[in-house]
Amino acid sequence: MAVWTRMIPVLLAGMLPAATVLAAKPVAEMACSPLAVVPGLRDASVTALSMQPRDGGCVVEVSARDGKGLLRQRQMLEVLAQHACAAPAEVTVDEARVSLQLRLPKRCAARSSRDMFAGETVPWLPPRGVSPRYPLKAMQLGLSGRSLLTGLVDAQGGVAAVIVKVSSGHVLLDEAAVEELRGWRFTRADATGAVPALSLVRVPMRYEYVE
Structure with missing residues (x-):
């Protein structure tokens, strides 16, 4: 008491x-332009966040200090990707390394740096x-x-x-x-x-x- x-x-x-939420200039060529806003939406627990075009799409890689922070970042990325591409992203989580890889759909609705x-x-x-x-x-x-x-x-x-x-x-x-x-x-x-x-x-x- x-x-x-x-x-x-x-x-x-x-x-x-x-x-x-405004999309800035493309950060990793056209494939990653739908998520141009992502670098500014980085959780404090995230230790590394990178985006790069790969195999005709965009791949986002994230590492964090703890699982809860990684989950928060994942949820933010998935909501943005769903909205930008009108389709869910493919996410692979490595719990041992506290990291994830998110791949945008290859046929993403937002293929420009316009204000999504x-x-x-x-x-x-x-x-x-x-x-x-x-x-x-x-x-x-x-x-x-x-x-x-x-x-x-x-x-x-x-x-x-x-x-x-x-x-x-x-x-x-x-x-x-x-x-x-x-x-x-x-x-x-x-x-x-x-x-x-x-x-x-x-x-x-x-x-x-x-x-």
Whole structure:
């Protein structure tokens, strides 16, 4: 019981403005241009991320420090690939090496560097009355920290994928923040303008433990 009395609940440091996901110039010739945005959406646990054309398609290779970080990056890549190519990517995971290889479909719908995520910037609002939970084990260990997350939001305001952009320094806190954001449903601050199929929100979450 004493643990709970010393807890300060998760504090949201403020949600940063949503930004439309835009495709930049091709990063690995035309075959990889559908995923030109990927280098900017790299999880903090990812140690290596490369993209290169191979056998008429594009192959993305990722290595990470831990399996949870690799899974977060995989989910982000798969959502982007599905949207860009209108077909699922082929993914091979090497659990022993904590790495994966993702291959885009050879017949990818997006074969140019055009803006695949067209639409105006969406002023998303987080759900009201949310009470993020401080992990019990993190409280017992007296952990504090701030995670900066990037969430991929669909046109209905649901969170399709989340990566940790800046780690709190504690896996427990990062995972708690990620799970919290995955359960959110955003609403629009206004009802005007087009809604892109995918857009980004950056959400800082702070966990502070006080003796």
